[in-house]
Amino acid sequence: MSKKLYVARSPRIAARMLGEEMLVMSGQSSTLFTLNPTATILWQAADGATPLDEIVERRICPEFDVNPEEALRDAEALAEDLAKHGILLISENPIASKSPAQEQHRP
Amino acid sequence: MRGLAAQVDRYNIVIAIGGVAVRVNTTDADFLEMLQRRYAGFVSDEPEAEFTFDVELTPPAFADPDVDVRVTQHAGRWFMERGDFQAEWEPATRIGNIRQSANPYSIDAVLRIVHTLVLARQGGFLLHSASAVRNGKAFLFAGVSGAGKTTISRLAPSDATLLTDEISYVRRLGSDFVAFGTPFTGELAKLGENTSAPVAALYLLAQGLENRIDPVAAADALRELLANTLFFAEDQEMVQWAFRAACDFVDRVPVYRLTFMPDARVWEMIG
Numbered sequence: 001m002s003k004k005l006y007v008a009r010s011p012r013i014a015a016r017m018l019g020e021e022m023l024v025m026s027g028q029s030s031t032l033f034t035l036n037p038t039a040t041i042l043w044q045a046a047d048g049a050t051p052l053d054e055i056v057e058r059r060i061c062p063e064f065d066v067n068p069e070e071a072l073r074d075a076e077a078l079a080e081d082l083a084k085h086g087i088l089l090i091s092e093n094p095i096a097s098k099s100p101a102q103e104q105h106r107p
Numbered sequence: 108m109r110g111l112a113a114q115v116d117r118y119n120i121v122i123a124i125g126g127v128a129v130r131v132n133t134t135d136a137d138f139l140e141m142l143q144r145r146y147a148g149f150v151s152d153e154p155e156a157e158f159t160f161d162v163e164l165t166p167p168a169f170a171d172p173d174v175d176v177r178v179t180q181h182a183g184r185w186f187m188e189r190g191d192f193q194a195e196w197e198p199a200t201r202i203g204n205i206r207q208s209a210n211p212y213s214i215d216a217v218l219r220i221v222h223t224l225v226l227a228r229q230g231g232f233l234l235h236s237a238s239a240v241r242n243g244k245a246f247l248f249a250g251v252s253g254a255g256k257t258t259i260s261r262l263a264p265s266d267a268t269l270l271t272d273e274i275s276y277v278r279r280l281g282s283d284f285v286a287f288g289t290p291f292t293g294e295l296a297k298l299g300e301n302t303s304a305p306v307a308a309l310y311l312l313a314q315g316l317e318n319r320i321d322p323v324a325a326a327d328a329l330r331e332l333l334a335n336t337l338f339f340a341e342d343q344e345m346v347q348w349a350f351r352a353a354c355d356f357v358d359r360v361p362v363y364r365l366t367f368m369p370d371a372r373v374w375e376m377i378g
Contacts, residue, residue: 012343014351016350016354018324018325018357019324019325020326021326025333025346025350026346027344027347028343028346030338032329032330032333032350034326
């Protein structure tokens with residue numbers, strides 16, 4: 001059985017949902033990223049306390065009607081990619097929340 | 108050894124842009140005169156200033172002003188440098204110093220940087236855009252070099268007041284974003300009027316074969332706004348402030364794509 005992974009939003013990121021797009025800006029590199037729908041769900045659910053497999057099962061699978069095992073593999077790869085860009089934090093233990101508050105959705 | 112110390116004359120000028128007054132101290136009367144000419148219309152008669160900079164003039168030397176500017180923060184002080192100047196500024200004491208030769212470009216760059224730092228904390232920004240006031244409302248025209256900032260400024264009708272043809276000064280005042288005139292000029296080399304008005308719209312410029320205005324999706328507006336925002340600091344907190352300011356602006360101010368032909372009729376659609 002593989003280890004649980006926990007994901008949290010990096011406190012070094014500023015983010016805002018505009019229209020249908022989640023835009024995040026890295027405070028480290030001043031780079032603006034646009035998250036795809038899967039990454040947006042992952043970002044929104046990344047509270048540092050919910051394991052990644054639960055996020056996949058509860059949030060991603062129902063949304064995209066995908067096989068849970070395959071979805072988890074994809075989500076792990078996505079989380080690592082987002083972590084490389086400083087957007088998410090990944091740990092095998094729960095992560096104390098210093099995440100930025102999610103900002104308002106533009107109507 | 109009393110009586111041997113030479114008396115040094117000290118001069119100062121208060122330059123107020125966007126309602127933010129900066130006092131510049133110098134010991135060089137010619138430099139002072141140059142500043143008075145350069146910032147005519149933005150020189151304040153009030154002795155009080157929010158920030159003070161002492162300018163130490165250095166002998167002219169080869170320095171490339173096209174070298175990228177570096178702005179870093181360390182132990183509560185901002186350090187700014189480019190090929191042609193070095194400056195420090197401590198926000199807590201509101202005092203700084205500039206080392207540069209007697210030219211207008213270096214201090215102009217320092218003032219822009221200081222204003223971006225001050226504005227970011229207040230939810231504002233400097234934007235690569237022309238801006239003008241018409242019917243009591245300010246309109247911004249953003250774009251990279253060649254997009255048409257100078258052209259749209261040159262075509263402005265007589266009832267429009269030009270705030271700048273190059274760099275707009277946008278402050279957050281309550282729930283409004285307000286554009287102020289700046290002395291930061293582009294190809295027109297004409298100082299903006301020292302006045303202000305609430306921002307009614309931001310137009311992203313594109314030159315074309317017709318005059319038309321199209322809405323811009325919020326996310327695209329944010330991307331283009333950030334791409335045109337002047338930002339110098341290598342500082343995480345400043346990046347986050349700038350992002351939030353841009354998001355708030357896009358939330359409150361309509362953003363359009365303005366495709367235009369280079370003739371005055373484009374202004375029939377504005378105001």
